[in-house]
Amino acid sequence: MTDERSTWLFGYGSLIWRPDFPWLASRPARIRGWTRRFWQGSHDHRGVSDDPGRVATLIESPGEYCQGRAFLIEPAIFEHLDVREKNGYQRHPVEILFDQGSATGVVYVAPPDNFAFLGQAPLPEIATHINRCCGPSGTNREYLFRLARALREIDAIDPHVFQLERLVRGLSSTQPDFGTGN
Numbered sequence: 001m002t003d004e005r006s007t008w009l010f011g012y013g014s015l016i017w018r019p020d021f022p023w024l025a026s027r028p029a030r031i032r033g034w035t036r037r038f039w040q041g042s043h044d045h046r047g048v049s050d051d052p053g054r055v056a057t058l059i060e061s062p063g064e065y066c067q068g069r070a071f072l073i074e075p076a077i078f079e080h081l082d083v084r085e086k087n088g089y090q091r092h093p094v095e096i097l098f099d100q101g102s103a104t105g106v107v108y109v110a111p112p113d114n115f116a117f118l119g120q121a122p123l124p125e126i127a128t129h130i131n132r133c134c135g136p137s138g139t140n141r142e143y144l145f146r147l148a149r150a151l152r153e154i155d156a157i158d159p160h161v162f163q164l165e166r167l168v169r170g171l172s173s174t175q176p177d178f179g180t181g182n
Contacts, residue, residue, distance in 0.1 A: 005075050008096050008105030012036050012068035013056035014045075014143060015108075017150035019069075020084070021077045028154040029070035029096045031107065035061040036068075036158060038126050038144075041116035044087045045137035053133035053140035054118060054126055056147065056161075057089075057110035067156035070096050070105060081108070088114030123160075127167035141168055 006024060009015070010031055019026070038054045046053030058066060078091075089108040096105040110117060121129075133140035148165040151158055 006072050007075065008103045009071045009073050009077075009081070010068055010094055010096050010105055010107040011071060012058060012066055012107070013147060015071070016069045016154075017146045019071060021071075021073065021080055023071040023073050023077075025072040027070055027098060028067070028156070029098050030065045030067045031058075031094050031096060032065055033060060033062055034058040034066045034094075034107075034109075035064045035160070036066050037120070037160060038130065038164060039112075039117065039119050039121075040088060040110040040114075041118045042087060042133075042135060042140070042143075043116060045135050046140040046143050047133040047135045051133060052116060052118070053135055053143070054129050055140075055143060057117075058107065059112075065097075067151065067154065067158065069150075069154060070098070070103075088116035090114075123163055124167060127164055127171060130164065131168050131171045144168055 010029060036056050037059050038056055040055050040057035041052035042055040043049045043052045046055055085108040088110040090111065091106050092109045094105055094107045096103050130140040130144050144165055148161050151161060
């Protein structure tokens with residue numbers, strides 16, 4: 001049984017593959033009107049202050065869908081998530097769509113006016129950036145590769161992520177491959 005105050009949280013980045021919080025239920029989901037892009041800087045996890053990594057955020061995009069994973073969580077979990085997502089992300093209400101039905105929930109979005117927003121760039125430039133960056137949580141490549149693998153596991157299609165994955169893998173065949181195995 002779930003508490004009536006339980007909330008659905010939509011994850012589209014590292015929350016999909018690294019949910020470091022307790023949850024009551026989890027299932028594949030999608031949201032309408034948003035697209036995932038590697039346009040947010042990460043000074044605290046996948047990069048450092050003078051060389052931030054690039055991580056996912058959502059960009060408003062009418063008619064598009066972003067696929068991810070929804071987690072049913074208790075309200076107290078937001079205390080942890082607000083710290084984890086502190087680098088420019090804000091809670092945003094959203095309708096979460098499931099194969100059967102929908103629910104009102106929350107998603108963390110890093111809006112274009114936040115201090116860490118890096119913005120759009122050509123994909124080869126983003127790939128080079130991701131390939132070189134590393135922070136306290138690991139390499140930026142690892143973040144990208146684990147996200148791509150997690151999206152495949154839920155049968156999600158994301159040309160932006162998958163093209164970046166191909167480009168980064170092509171930059172160096174000597175880099176560790178976090179996208180397969182483990």
